[in-house]
Amino acid sequence: MFNHMVERNAPALDAVFHALSDTTRRAMLRRLTAGEATVGDLAEPFPMSLAAASKHIRVLEDAGLIRRTVQGRSHICRLEAAPMHAGQEWISHFQRFWTERLDALEAILNAEDQHKGDHDGKA
Amino acid sequence: MFNHMVERNAPALDAVFHALSDTTRRAMLRRLTAGEATVGDLAEPFPMSLAAASKHIRVLEDAGLIRRTVQGRSHICRLEAAPMHAGQEWISHFQRFWTERLDALEAILNAEDQHKGDHDGKA
DNA sequence: GGAATATTAAACCAAACGGTTGACAGTCCC
DNA sequence: GGGACTGTCAACCGTTTGGTTTAATATTCC
Numbered sequence: 472m473f474n475h476m477v478e479r480n481a482p483a484l485d486a487v488f489h490a491l492s493d494t495t496r497r498a499m500l501r502r503l504t505a506g507e508a509t510v511g512d513l514a515e516p517f518p519m520s521l522a523a524a525s526k527h528i529r530v531l532e533d534a535g536l537i538r539r540t541v542q543g544r545s546h547i548c549r550l551e552a553a554p555m556h557a558g559q560e561w562i563s564h565f566q567r568f569w570t571e572r573l574d575a576l577e578a579i580l581n582a583e584d585q586h587k588g589d590h591d592g593k594a
Numbered sequence: 595m596f597n598h599m600v601e602r603n604a605p606a607l608d609a610v611f612h613a614l615s616d617t618t619r620r621a622m623l624r625r626l627t628a629g630e631a632t633v634g635d636l637a638e639p640f641p642m643s644l645a646a647a648s649k650h651i652r653v654l655e656d657a658g659l660i661r662r663t664v665q666g667r668s669h670i671c672r673l674e675a676a677p678m679h680a681g682q683e684w685i686s687h688f689q690r691f692w693t694e695r696l697d698a699l700e701a702i703l704n705a706e707d708q709h710k711g712d713h714d715g716k717a
Numbered sequence: 718g719g720a721a722t723a724t725t726a727a728a729c730c731a732a733a734c735g736g737t738t739g740a741c742a743g744t745c746c747c
Numbered sequence: 748g749g750g751a752c753t754g755t756c757a758a759c760c761g762t763t764t765g766g767t768t769t770a771a772t773a774t775t776c777c
Binding site: 478481484485488489491492493494497498500501504550552553555556558559561562563564565566568569 | 601604607608611612614615616617620621623624627673675676678679681682684685686687688689691692
């Protein structure tokens, strides 16, 4: 059942997860959900040099999460969320493992309640 | 609608995404879906030293994705998928952006089909 | 042409990464 | 006790990362 999950495109997954592993970059992506933005726009909220922010944007671009079009002197960036799909799908194969544990926990709690009911109520 | 997504626990997300950004570590996690395994078991498929594999396992452990119990001389590892949930949820906020694009594409294709149907030959 | 604007490039730095090797520490078993 | 076994630790190495600063490159405006 899990053998099918053979990771067809590991390098892309590496790049996407790596891009997402930084708070600044995640914030930039969130920002882009509100609409396109220039490099300057994306950099503005962060207490780092423009050059540093530009590098972060490059990482996002390399992971395919941003598309850039140059318009005059400003580079406008758009969200390209599609590559996240692969990441989400990879994780989704593990979903049953945390829901299973939650179900098990619930079962244990229910059993304990049951037990308490047996004793407390009667004795 | 997206303003609510303020990243309550950024460091944990950093750690999870970083842990997932390596092919070897993802393979180890997949391996663990088949059941618990020792450090040696997890290391065995990879053409690297045991020490290197041990470091990867440490990264997974630090991200909370693995729980380890020492039994005699062997360290047995179990999958702890729960922290992936946060990652999945973060990504899920972007889901509409790639489905939207797919829908838009579909709409364009439909419109083109429509157009073809209207004046068939050309305009 | 020249100044201001928007962004990347290049050189540098410290820290982290992914790997190695060799030494060490528990544990099991004779 | 003495090996074999399982695993970590420490030191090291080369590369990448995330940041800086100081140019350099386009572009727009006057």
